[in-house]
Amino acid sequence: GRVVFSGIQPTGVPHLGNYLGALRQWRKLQDEAAPEDTLLYSIVDLHAITIRQDPAQLKRWKKEMLATMLAIGLDPHRSIIFYQSSVPAHSELMWILSCSASMGYLSRMTQWKSKMSLPDDASPLDTSSKAALKLGLFSYPVLQGADILVHSATHVPVGHDQSQHLEFARELSNGFNHIYGPILSQPTTILSPAKRIMSLKEPTLKMSKSHADPKSRILLTDSRDEISKKIKTALTDSITGVSYDPETRPGVSNLVEIVYHLNDGAAPSCEAIAKDCQDLSIKAFKEMVADCIDAKLSGIRERYYEILNEEGGSGLRRVADMGGMNAAASAEATMEKVRDAVGL
Ligand code: ATP
Ligand code: MG
Numbered sequence: 001g002r003v004v005f006s007g008i009q010p011t012g013v014p015h016l017g018n019y020l021g022a023l024r025q026w027r028k029l030q031d032e033a034a035p036e037d038t039l040l041y042s043i044v045d046l047h048a049i050t051i052r053q054d055p056a057q058l059k060r061w062k063k064e065m066l067a068t069m070l071a072i073g074l075d076p077h078r079s080i081i082f083y084q085s086s087v088p089a090h091s092e093l094m095w096i097l098s099c100s101a102s103m104g105y106l107s108r109m110t111q112w113k114s115k116m117s118l119p120d121d122a123s124p125l126d127t128s129s130k131a132a133l134k135l136g137l138f139s140y141p142v143l144q145g146a147d148i149l150v151h152s153a154t155h156v157p158v159g160h161d162q163s164q165h166l167e168f169a170r171e172l173s174n175g176f177n178h179i180y181g182p183i184l185s186q187p188t189t190i191l192s193p194a195k196r197i198m199s200l201k202e203p204t205l206k207m208s209k210s211h212a213d214p215k216s217r218i219l220l221t222d223s224r225d226e227i228s229k230k231i232k233t234a235l236t237d238s239i240t241g242v243s244y245d246p247e248t249r250p251g252v253s254n255l256v257e258i259v260y261h262l263n264d265g266a267a268p269s270c271e272a273i274a275k276d277c278q279d280l281s282i283k284a285f286k287e288m289v290a291d292c293i294d295a296k297l298s299g300i301r302e303r304y305y306e307i308l309n310e311e312g313g314s315g316l317r318r319v320a321d322m323g324g325m326n327a328a329a330s331a332e333a334t335m336e337k338v339r340d341a342v343g344l
Contacts, residue, residue, distance in 0.1 A: 001036030005153035007044040015217035017197035017207035021159030071304035082323030089331035093146040145169035160195035180341040194261035200234040203250035244274035
Protein backbone atom coordinates (compact mmCIF):
# COMPACT_ATOMS: atom_id res chain seq x y z
CA GLY A 1 0.00 0.00 0.00
CA ARG A 2 0.85 3.65 -0.16
CA VAL A 3 2.42 5.45 2.79
CA VAL A 4 1.34 9.09 2.91
CA PHE A 5 3.30 11.44 5.16
CA SER A 6 3.05 15.18 5.69
CA GLY A 7 3.72 17.73 8.43
CA ILE A 8 2.74 21.18 9.62
CA GLN A 9 4.60 23.46 12.01
CA PRO A 10 2.85 24.49 15.25
CA THR A 11 3.77 28.12 14.62
CA GLY A 12 0.25 29.53 14.89
CA VAL A 13 -3.31 28.83 13.87
CA PRO A 14 -3.39 27.47 10.30
CA HIS A 15 -4.55 29.84 7.58
CA LEU A 16 -6.42 29.52 4.32
CA GLY A 17 -3.18 28.71 2.47
CA ASN A 18 -2.41 25.82 4.84
CA TYR A 19 -5.99 24.61 4.46
CA LEU A 20 -6.21 24.75 0.67
CA GLY A 21 -2.57 23.83 0.03
CA ALA A 22 -2.21 21.05 2.61
CA LEU A 23 -4.83 20.20 5.23
CA ARG A 24 -7.78 19.78 2.87
CA GLN A 25 -5.63 17.56 0.68
CA TRP A 26 -4.70 15.46 3.71
CA ARG A 27 -8.37 14.93 4.43
CA LYS A 28 -9.07 13.98 0.80
CA LEU A 29 -6.24 11.46 0.79
CA GLN A 30 -7.61 9.97 4.00
CA ASP A 31 -11.11 9.67 2.53
CA GLU A 32 -9.84 8.12 -0.70
CA ALA A 33 -7.27 5.79 0.90
CA ALA A 34 -7.36 2.05 0.24
CA PRO A 35 -7.58 -0.16 3.36
CA GLU A 36 -3.91 -1.18 3.04
CA ASP A 37 -2.66 2.44 2.84
CA THR A 38 -1.05 4.17 5.81
CA LEU A 39 -1.42 7.90 6.46
CA LEU A 40 0.80 9.83 8.86
CA TYR A 41 0.26 13.51 9.67
CA SER A 42 2.73 15.15 12.00
CA ILE A 43 2.77 18.36 14.01
CA VAL A 44 6.43 19.14 13.48
CA ASP A 45 7.44 20.89 16.69
CA LEU A 46 11.17 20.24 16.15
CA HIS A 47 10.94 22.34 12.98
CA ALA A 48 9.14 25.13 14.84
CA ILE A 49 12.16 25.68 17.11
CA THR A 50 14.49 26.59 14.24
CA ILE A 51 13.09 30.02 15.15
CA ARG A 52 13.09 31.09 18.81
CA GLN A 53 9.71 30.18 20.37
CA ASP A 54 8.10 31.00 23.68
CA PRO A 55 7.79 27.54 25.36
CA ALA A 56 4.31 28.10 26.85
CA GLN A 57 3.00 29.42 23.57
CA LEU A 58 4.55 26.55 21.61
CA LYS A 59 2.70 24.08 23.85
CA ARG A 60 -0.53 25.96 23.25
CA TRP A 61 0.01 26.07 19.52
CA LYS A 62 0.70 22.32 19.39
CA LYS A 63 -2.59 21.58 21.11
CA GLU A 64 -4.47 24.02 18.90
CA MET A 65 -2.93 22.49 15.77
CA LEU A 66 -4.09 19.06 16.89
CA ALA A 67 -7.61 20.42 17.46
CA THR A 68 -7.57 21.99 13.99
CA MET A 69 -6.53 18.72 12.37
CA LEU A 70 -9.47 16.95 14.02
CA ALA A 71 -11.79 19.85 13.12
CA ILE A 72 -11.01 19.54 9.39
CA GLY A 73 -12.01 15.88 9.60
CA LEU A 74 -8.82 13.90 10.08
CA ASP A 75 -9.82 10.71 11.88
CA PRO A 76 -7.30 9.58 14.52
CA HIS A 77 -8.49 6.00 14.06
CA ARG A 78 -7.65 6.11 10.36
CA SER A 79 -4.71 8.52 10.14
CA ILE A 80 -1.73 8.50 12.49
CA ILE A 81 -1.68 12.02 13.96
CA PHE A 82 1.34 12.75 16.16
CA TYR A 83 3.83 15.25 17.55
CA GLN A 84 7.18 14.88 15.78
CA SER A 85 9.16 15.19 19.02
CA SER A 86 7.32 12.21 20.53
CA VAL A 87 9.09 9.93 18.01
CA PRO A 88 12.88 10.24 18.60
CA ALA A 89 13.62 8.15 15.49
CA HIS A 90 13.04 11.31 13.40
CA SER A 91 16.07 12.94 15.06
CA GLU A 92 18.08 9.73 14.97
CA LEU A 93 17.64 9.29 11.22
CA MET A 94 18.38 12.98 10.74
CA TRP A 95 21.84 12.49 12.24
CA ILE A 96 22.52 9.43 10.14
CA LEU A 97 21.43 11.28 6.98
CA SER A 98 23.52 14.32 8.00
CA CYS A 99 26.56 12.09 7.61
CA SER A 100 25.87 11.62 3.91
CA ALA A 101 24.03 14.88 3.10
CA SER A 102 25.73 17.39 0.82
CA MET A 103 26.62 20.79 2.31
CA GLY A 104 26.73 22.23 -1.20
CA TYR A 105 23.16 21.13 -1.95
CA LEU A 106 21.93 22.52 1.41
CA SER A 107 23.62 25.88 0.75
CA ARG A 108 21.60 26.22 -2.43
CA MET A 109 18.23 25.95 -0.61
CA THR A 110 16.16 29.11 -1.18
CA GLN A 111 15.54 29.87 2.47
CA TRP A 112 19.23 29.64 3.37
CA LYS A 113 20.37 31.50 0.27
CA SER A 114 18.03 34.38 1.13
CA LYS A 115 20.02 34.84 4.36
CA MET A 116 23.35 35.08 2.56
CA SER A 117 22.84 38.77 1.85
CA LEU A 118 22.99 39.58 5.57
CA PRO A 119 26.16 41.35 6.79
CA ASP A 120 28.61 38.82 8.23
CA ASP A 121 30.83 40.94 10.44
CA ALA A 122 28.31 41.93 13.14
CA SER A 123 28.32 40.37 16.62
CA PRO A 124 26.34 37.14 17.28
CA LEU A 125 23.97 39.21 19.43
CA ASP A 126 22.92 41.20 16.40
CA THR A 127 20.03 39.07 15.16
CA SER A 128 20.28 40.46 11.64
CA SER A 129 23.81 39.23 10.92
CA LYS A 130 25.14 36.04 9.39
CA ALA A 131 26.94 35.34 12.66
CA ALA A 132 23.53 34.95 14.36
CA LEU A 133 22.23 32.35 11.88
CA LYS A 134 21.63 28.99 13.52
CA LEU A 135 22.86 25.57 12.42
CA GLY A 136 19.27 24.24 12.67
CA LEU A 137 18.09 26.68 10.02
CA PHE A 138 20.79 25.35 7.68
CA SER A 139 20.16 21.67 8.34
CA TYR A 140 16.40 21.47 8.84
CA PRO A 141 15.82 20.13 5.30
CA VAL A 142 17.74 17.05 6.50
CA LEU A 143 15.26 16.70 9.38
CA GLN A 144 12.42 17.12 6.92
CA GLY A 145 13.92 14.37 4.77
CA ALA A 146 14.21 12.15 7.84
CA ASP A 147 10.55 12.85 8.75
CA ILE A 148 9.51 11.43 5.40
CA LEU A 149 12.04 8.64 4.97
CA VAL A 150 11.79 7.29 8.53
CA HIS A 151 8.24 6.16 7.68
CA SER A 152 9.26 4.88 4.23
CA ALA A 153 6.70 7.33 2.84
CA THR A 154 5.77 6.95 -0.82
CA HIS A 155 3.57 10.09 -1.18
CA VAL A 156 3.99 13.53 0.37
CA PRO A 157 1.22 16.13 -0.10
CA VAL A 158 2.58 19.69 0.26
CA GLY A 159 2.24 23.24 -1.04
CA HIS A 160 4.51 24.68 -3.72
CA ASP A 161 6.97 26.18 -1.20
CA GLN A 162 8.01 22.66 -0.15
CA SER A 163 8.80 21.15 -3.58
CA GLN A 164 12.50 22.01 -3.35
CA HIS A 165 12.75 20.27 0.03
CA LEU A 166 11.04 17.19 -1.37
CA GLU A 167 13.59 17.01 -4.15
CA PHE A 168 16.29 17.17 -1.50
CA ALA A 169 14.59 14.34 0.42
CA ARG A 170 14.79 12.15 -2.69
CA GLU A 171 18.46 13.12 -3.02
CA LEU A 172 19.05 12.10 0.62
CA SER A 173 17.41 8.77 -0.05
CA ASN A 174 19.51 8.22 -3.20
CA GLY A 175 22.71 9.17 -1.43
CA PHE A 176 22.03 6.79 1.45
CA ASN A 177 20.90 3.94 -0.77
CA HIS A 178 23.95 4.37 -3.00
CA ILE A 179 26.20 3.61 -0.03
CA TYR A 180 24.10 1.12 1.96
CA GLY A 181 21.76 -0.53 -0.52
CA PRO A 182 18.07 -0.05 -1.37
CA ILE A 183 16.64 0.70 2.07
CA LEU A 184 15.02 4.14 1.96
CA SER A 185 11.92 4.99 -0.09
CA GLN A 186 11.66 7.39 -3.07
CA PRO A 187 8.81 9.70 -2.04
CA THR A 188 6.60 11.30 -4.71
CA THR A 189 5.41 14.89 -4.25
CA ILE A 190 1.65 15.47 -4.39
CA LEU A 191 1.05 19.16 -5.14
CA SER A 192 -2.39 20.38 -4.20
CA PRO A 193 -4.24 22.28 -6.98
CA ALA A 194 -4.17 25.31 -4.64
CA LYS A 195 -0.42 25.20 -4.35
CA ARG A 196 0.30 28.82 -3.45
CA ILE A 197 -2.24 31.12 -1.77
CA MET A 198 -0.78 34.61 -1.49
CA SER A 199 -0.56 37.11 1.38
CA LEU A 200 -3.49 39.54 1.53
CA LYS A 201 -1.10 42.41 2.17
CA GLU A 202 1.81 41.56 -0.13
CA PRO A 203 0.27 39.34 -2.83
CA THR A 204 3.67 38.54 -4.32
CA LEU A 205 4.57 36.60 -1.14
CA LYS A 206 2.87 33.42 0.01
CA MET A 207 0.44 33.54 2.92
CA SER A 208 2.36 32.42 6.07
CA LYS A 209 1.58 31.61 9.70
CA SER A 210 4.69 33.34 10.93
CA HIS A 211 4.48 36.58 8.92
CA ALA A 212 4.47 39.64 11.21
CA ASP A 213 1.20 41.14 9.91
CA PRO A 214 -1.86 39.18 11.16
CA LYS A 215 -3.99 40.95 8.52
CA SER A 216 -1.99 39.18 5.80
CA ARG A 217 -3.78 35.87 6.44
CA ILE A 218 -7.24 34.43 7.10
CA LEU A 219 -7.13 31.99 10.03
CA LEU A 220 -9.33 28.91 10.15
CA THR A 221 -10.61 30.30 13.47
CA ASP A 222 -11.45 33.81 12.23
CA SER A 223 -15.01 34.98 12.89
CA ARG A 224 -17.30 36.18 10.14
CA ASP A 225 -16.44 39.72 11.17
CA GLU A 226 -12.67 39.20 11.13
CA ILE A 227 -12.88 37.58 7.69
CA SER A 228 -14.81 40.59 6.33
CA LYS A 229 -12.35 43.09 7.81
CA LYS A 230 -9.29 41.29 6.46
CA ILE A 231 -10.73 40.88 2.97
CA LYS A 232 -11.91 44.49 2.94
CA THR A 233 -8.36 45.69 3.69
CA ALA A 234 -6.68 43.19 1.34
CA LEU A 235 -4.33 44.94 -1.09
CA THR A 236 -5.79 45.16 -4.61
CA ASP A 237 -5.28 47.82 -7.30
CA SER A 238 -7.03 50.82 -8.85
CA ILE A 239 -8.17 49.05 -12.04
CA THR A 240 -12.00 49.00 -12.38
CA GLY A 241 -13.83 45.69 -12.22
CA VAL A 242 -12.66 42.13 -11.67
CA SER A 243 -10.30 40.16 -13.91
CA TYR A 244 -7.87 37.28 -13.49
CA ASP A 245 -4.24 38.04 -14.29
CA PRO A 246 -1.78 37.00 -11.55
CA GLU A 247 1.07 38.91 -13.24
CA THR A 248 -0.50 42.36 -13.44
CA ARG A 249 -3.23 42.02 -10.77
CA PRO A 250 -1.78 39.74 -8.08
CA GLY A 251 -4.10 40.96 -5.30
CA VAL A 252 -7.42 40.57 -7.14
CA SER A 253 -6.27 37.34 -8.79
CA ASN A 254 -5.41 35.85 -5.39
CA LEU A 255 -8.98 36.52 -4.22
CA VAL A 256 -10.32 34.92 -7.40
CA GLU A 257 -8.14 31.85 -6.78
CA ILE A 258 -9.35 31.60 -3.19
CA VAL A 259 -12.98 31.49 -4.38
CA TYR A 260 -12.09 29.01 -7.15
CA HIS A 261 -10.35 26.59 -4.79
CA LEU A 262 -12.85 26.95 -1.95
CA ASN A 263 -15.55 25.89 -4.40
CA ASP A 264 -13.35 22.95 -5.28
CA GLY A 265 -13.34 23.35 -9.03
CA ALA A 266 -17.12 23.86 -9.30
CA ALA A 267 -16.36 26.69 -11.73
CA PRO A 268 -14.36 25.64 -14.81
CA SER A 269 -11.49 28.07 -14.13
CA CYS A 270 -10.34 31.21 -12.34
CA GLU A 271 -10.93 33.11 -15.59
CA ALA A 272 -14.58 31.95 -15.57
CA ILE A 273 -15.09 33.23 -12.02
CA ALA A 274 -13.49 36.57 -12.90
CA LYS A 275 -15.75 36.83 -15.95
CA ASP A 276 -18.86 36.19 -13.84
CA CYS A 277 -17.76 38.99 -11.51
CA GLN A 278 -16.28 41.37 -14.10
CA ASP A 279 -18.90 44.09 -13.57
CA LEU A 280 -18.77 44.05 -9.78
CA SER A 281 -17.03 46.88 -7.97
CA ILE A 282 -14.02 45.71 -5.95
CA LYS A 283 -16.04 46.46 -2.82
CA ALA A 284 -18.91 44.20 -3.88
CA PHE A 285 -16.50 41.52 -5.11
CA LYS A 286 -14.73 41.53 -1.75
CA GLU A 287 -18.05 41.10 0.06
CA MET A 288 -18.76 38.08 -2.14
CA VAL A 289 -15.29 36.65 -1.38
CA ALA A 290 -15.77 37.13 2.37
CA ASP A 291 -19.19 35.39 2.21
CA CYS A 292 -17.68 32.48 0.34
CA ILE A 293 -14.80 32.08 2.83
CA ASP A 294 -17.12 32.26 5.81
CA ALA A 295 -19.51 29.73 4.31
CA LYS A 296 -16.67 27.23 3.78
CA LEU A 297 -14.90 27.80 7.09
CA SER A 298 -17.72 28.26 9.60
CA GLY A 299 -18.24 24.51 10.10
CA ILE A 300 -14.53 23.94 10.74
CA ARG A 301 -14.44 26.88 13.15
CA GLU A 302 -17.41 25.56 15.13
CA ARG A 303 -15.95 22.05 15.39
CA TYR A 304 -12.59 23.52 16.41
CA TYR A 305 -14.06 25.36 19.40
CA GLU A 306 -16.17 22.34 20.32
CA ILE A 307 -13.12 20.09 20.33
CA LEU A 308 -11.02 22.54 22.35
CA ASN A 309 -13.77 23.19 24.89
CA GLU A 310 -15.29 19.75 25.26
CA GLU A 311 -12.37 17.41 24.72
CA GLY A 312 -10.23 19.81 26.74
CA GLY A 313 -6.74 18.56 27.55
CA SER A 314 -7.34 14.87 28.14
CA GLY A 315 -9.11 13.91 24.90
CA LEU A 316 -6.47 15.61 22.81
CA ARG A 317 -3.69 14.06 24.87
CA ARG A 318 -5.15 10.60 24.25
CA VAL A 319 -5.17 11.24 20.51
CA ALA A 320 -1.54 12.43 20.59
CA ASP A 321 -0.42 9.45 22.72
CA MET A 322 -2.09 6.94 20.43
CA GLY A 323 -0.63 8.65 17.34
CA GLY A 324 2.82 8.78 18.92
CA MET A 325 2.79 5.04 19.63
CA ASN A 326 1.68 4.12 16.12
CA ALA A 327 4.17 6.51 14.52
CA ALA A 328 6.99 5.09 16.66
CA ALA A 329 6.13 1.58 15.43
CA SER A 330 6.10 2.78 11.82
CA ALA A 331 9.49 4.50 12.25
CA GLU A 332 11.03 1.52 14.03
CA ALA A 333 10.35 -0.75 11.06
CA THR A 334 12.58 1.47 8.88
CA MET A 335 15.15 2.20 11.60
CA GLU A 336 15.92 -1.48 12.23
CA LYS A 337 17.01 -1.82 8.60
CA VAL A 338 18.89 1.49 8.66
CA ARG A 339 20.86 0.72 11.85
CA ASP A 340 21.73 -2.74 10.60
CA ALA A 341 22.90 -1.45 7.21
CA VAL A 342 25.05 1.29 8.74
CA GLY A 343 26.53 -1.06 11.37
CA LEU A 344 25.07 0.55 14.46
P1 ATP B 1 5.51 29.23 8.71
O1 ATP B 1 5.42 30.68 8.33
O2 ATP B 1 5.63 29.01 10.20
O3 ATP B 1 6.53 28.45 7.91
P2 ATP B 1 3.52 28.23 6.93
O4 ATP B 1 2.28 28.98 6.71
O5 ATP B 1 4.57 28.28 5.86
O6 ATP B 1 4.07 28.62 8.34
P3 ATP B 1 4.03 25.41 7.31
O7 ATP B 1 3.71 24.74 8.62
O8 ATP B 1 5.46 25.76 7.05
O9 ATP B 1 3.11 26.70 7.18
O10 ATP B 1 3.51 24.50 6.11
C1 ATP B 1 2.46 23.54 6.25
C2 ATP B 1 1.94 23.15 4.87
O11 ATP B 1 1.18 24.23 4.31
C3 ATP B 1 3.04 22.84 3.84
O12 ATP B 1 2.65 21.72 3.09
C4 ATP B 1 3.09 24.06 2.98
O13 ATP B 1 3.53 23.79 1.67
C5 ATP B 1 1.63 24.50 2.99
N1 ATP B 1 1.49 25.95 2.76
C6 ATP B 1 2.00 26.93 3.56
N2 ATP B 1 1.66 28.14 3.09
C7 ATP B 1 0.94 27.93 1.96
C8 ATP B 1 0.30 28.80 1.02
N3 ATP B 1 0.36 30.12 1.16
N4 ATP B 1 -0.39 28.25 -0.02
C9 ATP B 1 -0.44 26.90 -0.17
N5 ATP B 1 0.13 26.02 0.68
C10 ATP B 1 0.81 26.52 1.74
MG1 MG C 1 6.45 27.35 6.11
